[in-house]
Amino acid sequence: MTGSHFDEGFQYEASRHHLDVLMGLRIYAPLFGPLRLFTDFLGGGSHVWSSVQGGTFGAYEAQGWRGVFVWGIGLQVRVTQELSVGGRLALRTAGDPLSELRDYLGLDDTGGLSVNLGGTVSWHF
Numbered sequence: 001m002t003g004s005h006f007d008e009g010f011q012y013e014a015s016r017h018h019l020d021v022l023m024g025l026r027i028y029a030p031l032f033g034p035l036r037l038f039t040d041f042l043g044g045g046s047h048v049w050s051s052v053q054g055g056t057f058g059a060y061e062a063q064g065w066r067g068v069f070v071w072g073i074g075l076q077v078r079v080t081q082e083l084s085v086g087g088r089l090a091l092r093t094a095g096d097p098l099s100e101l102r103d104y105l106g107l108d109d110t111g112g113l114s115v116n117l118g119g120t121v122s123w124h125f
Helices: 099-105
Strands: 002-007 010-032 034-054 058-078 082-093 113-123
Touching: 010 058, 034 082, 058 113
Parallel strands: none
Antiparallel strands: 002 010, 010 034, 034 058, 058 082, 082 113
């Protein structure tokens, strides 16, 4: 996630990138035909790269591993016996190495929560 923000009378740039290593449980509920509803509960680690830069306070970067929990819900269509595609909405917790700095500077911070929308491809064996 990267973006420009205007907060407290000044502009700043912020970016945050994640690399997740997760394991968990996914539960499917057939709706009709090849359409299925699913939910998943995942836990693991997230390597987070974070930066914030503004004219009055300079540039800061940090990275590191954080614990993460993800709850997702979505729809999936079984295209073949082995292949399914779909979409997923997920709520995730993951700390940001620069959260305390954002809080100190009075900048917007998500408090470690984020919402993600994405596609899914599953290979069943």
